[in-house]
Amino acid sequence: MPNPTEETGTPGAGAVAPVAPLIQNPAATGTGQAPPDPQTLATVAAGVAAPPPPPAPQVIYGASIACPKPLSPDFVKRIRKLEELLKAPVFLLCHDCGGRGADLGYQFVEGLLRVRRELPKQEIVVLVNSPGGDAQAAFQAASILRLVCGGYTAVIPCFAKSAATLFCLGARRLVLGPYAELGPLDVQHRESKRKGFQSALNEKQIIQRLHAASMECFDSLMSMIIGRLDLHSAEVETFIAPLLAHVADEFRPMFEKIDVIHWTSISRLLKIGEDYAIQLLQPMYKPKDATQIAHALVEAYPDHGFVINFIEAARIGLKVDLPGGELASVMDDLFDLVSEIEATGFITEKPK
Numbered sequence: 001m002p003n004p005t006e007e008t009g010t011p012g013a014g015a016v017a018p019v020a021p022l023i024q025n026p027a028a029t030g031t032g033q034a035p036p037d038p039q040t041l042a043t044v045a046a047g048v049a050a051p052p053p054p055p056a057p058q059v060i061y062g063a064s065i066a067c068p069k070p071l072s073p074d075f076v077k078r079i080r081k082l083e084e085l086l087k088a089p090v091f092l093l094c095h096d097c098g099g100r101g102a103d104l105g106y107q108f109v110e111g112l113l114r115v116r117r118e119l120p121k122q123e124i125v126v127l128v129n130s131p132g133g134d135a136q137a138a139f140q141a142a143s144i145l146r147l148v149c150g151g152y153t154a155v156i157p158c159f160a161k162s163a164a165t166l167f168c169l170g171a172r173r174l175v176l177g178p179y180a181e182l183g184p185l186d187v188q189h190r191e192s193k194r195k196g197f198q199s200a201l202n203e204k205q206i207i208q209r210l211h212a213a214s215m216e217c218f219d220s221l222m223s224m225i226i227g228r229l230d231l232h233s234a235e236v237e238t239f240i241a242p243l244l245a246h247v248a249d250e251f252r253p254m255f256e257k258i259d260v261i262h263w264t265s266i267s268r269l270l271k272i273g274e275d276y277a278i279q280l281l282q283p284m285y286k287p288k289d290a291t292q293i294a295h296a297l298v299e300a301y302p303d304h305g306f307v308i309n310f311i312e313a314a315r316i317g318l319k320v321d322l323p324g325g326e327l328a329s330v331m332d333d334l335f336d337l338v339s340e341i342e343a344t345g346f347i348t349e350k351p352k
Contacts, residue, residue: 058352063092064118064345065111075337076347079127081330086153088125091145093167094341095130097159104133104163108344109140115345116148123151123172129338132162135187139276142170156180157334162304165297166273170280174313175321177331182308184301185277185294187269207258214251218243274298284319293317 061071079090095103124145132138145152154160154171161183168174168182176182221243226236277294278287285293296316301308313320323331 059349060352062348062350063343064115064348065108066345067343067348069342071341071343071347072337075334075341078330078333078337079347081326082125082127082155082334085327085330086125086155088123088153089120089346090125090127090155091152091346092341092343093126093128093130093141093164094338094343095133095164096342097129097131097339104130104141104167105137106134108133109137109144111344112141112144116144119145119148122149123153124149125153125155126167126171127334127338128154128156128160128164128168129158129341130160130164130167132164132183135163135166135185135273135276138163138167139170139280142167142280146170155331156182157331158338165308166277166280169277172284173321174318175323175327175331176310176313177323177335178310178328179335180310182313184304184306184308185273185297186299186301186304187273207255210251210254214247217250218247221246270298285317289317 061073061076063071079092083090093104093108126145151172152170153173153175154168155175156168157177157180159181160168161181162185165182166185222236222239225231225239225243229235231239274294274297277297278290281290281293293316297308300316308316310320310322
């Protein structure tokens with residue numbers, strides 16, 4: 001009878017004889033072997049690896065107010081680290097900066113009011129990445145978080161433009177990443193005769209620019225006359241009235257094309273944004289400083305998309321922090337991740 005542990009015949013050179021299983025069914029092999037004793041069974045069991053632990057339950061990450069698509073685990077991991085570093089829960093205010101999704105508007109304010117009872121009664125961190133929206137909605141959102149939570153820190157790894165900049169002015173602390181951008185507060189409006197939105201500042205500055213140009217024209221003419229005629233001060237006065245009349249005639253056609261009523265309504269729009277900015281700034285700034293900062297944000301920049309980075313924000317008087325250490329590393333990671341996020345509220349979890 002062949003030995004069950006050896007192959008029948010002589011194995012070739014270097015061949016390894018196969019080994020039979022440690023436990024066999026005697027009926028199946030026909031050998032009549034008795035089953036292994038308990039000690040053998042224990043030895044075999046000890047040599048068998050333990051089964052792997054069951055996989056952790058999968059979850060879907062979302063946000064308490066709005067989240068059209070699930071948040072990535074990598075993004076959530078960074079948010080949890082941000083909470084650990086800043087010792088406060090993180091609220092997401094992230095919109096599609098490509099202009100295809102929601103923005104900082106009344107829909108967000110309605111959602112914030114809907115969850116107001118769930119907001120913590122402690123200061124929170126707001127991660128902001130938004131192209132902006134409505135100035136009144138931004139003011140309302142900032143006021144709600146101040147009232148319910150007692151204040152907030154605004155963290156901007158990438159973008160907080162237009163109305164999102166206004167929202168950030170209400171923060172107790174403003175943390176800007178090295179590549180982060182704030183933006184001017186010149187209100188945008190839509191006119192039926194034009195496509196898209198226009199800056200209200202474009203039209204308000206028409207009169208300012210015409211006034212500056214007319215004064216330059218007068219000064220140039222007066223300097224030329226004085227230089228060529230070598231006039232004394234008493235003689236100069238005789239030329240003032242006719243020169244003013246000449247300049248007025250030159251610029252009158254341009255001034256007459258301005259719709260005064262429309263220009264006034266545009267000025268009021270800009271004043272709304274400036275007044276909201278002053279109100280949000282005043283708890284952290286002196287009234288004079290708040291007014292200067294607000295005025296600069298509304299009227300000092302030539303374009304609505306002008307980049308206000310960390311250096312420029314500090315130059316106009318804003319108190320901004322540049323992150324360092326672990327916080328800088330986390331915000332650098334978020335800079336790469338946040339552009340794909342559209343979510344508002346605190347992070348939520350539910351089984352997949």
